[in-house]
Amino acid sequence: MILKLLRKYTQLSDEQIVEKYQSGHDVYYAALLFERYNEMTVSLALSYLKNETDAEDAVMESFEIMVADLKKAEVKNFGGWYYSVVRNHLLKVKRKREKRSNVDLIEGYHDSAGEDSKFESIFNDDQTDGDKLIDETLKELKPMQAKCLQLFYLDGKSYKEIVSELKISEKEVKSHVQNGKRKMKIILENKNVKSIDEIAF
Secondary structure (H helix, E strand, C coil): HHHHHHHHHCCHHHHHHHHHHHHHHCCHHHHHCCCCCCHHHHHHHHHHHHHHHHHHHHHHHHHHHHHHHCCCCCCCCCHHHHHHHHHHHHHHHHHHEEEEEEEECCCCCCCCCHHHHHHHHHHHHHHHHHHHHHHHHHCCCCHHHHHHHHHHHHCCHHHHHHHHHHHHHHHHHHHHHHHHHHHHHHHHHHHHCCCHHHHCC
């Protein structure tokens, strides 16, 4: 009976299982989806965190987030939606672990922790409109500023990792990130986005 039931649900598409989960919030259906994407989740967690214990914790935390968020989310492509959920959580875990509190002071400027956190949320948001806005704005920056912001916020790389990839000094990386942020805020204001809050969905 159990095997027959499992075979029945393995034949359903992701979206059909999502519909069943959202109709009754039975965690069994969320677990089916999680199992389908478990290999991807583990691989992504190891890639970002480079530590098996942290990766295991992050995988389970991603499942808990998925269970909660999926109840009301409008999901047309579960695979893409779930990938964004996992990636955004891994980025947050990685940033907390790296403790970058001493790298914001550049050329006499210092962003408040709250504002910097809001700026990060722009890049971490998985909504289509936010992604489009970011893509358009990055194209208006200097190439190296855009590249450093993309690697830092979208790819979750540390300053040292960016130094290694781009073959420039850490001071240059910090400068490109900080100046790129300032320029990006100006561009966003010119697009009638009056504050970071308006695009930190």
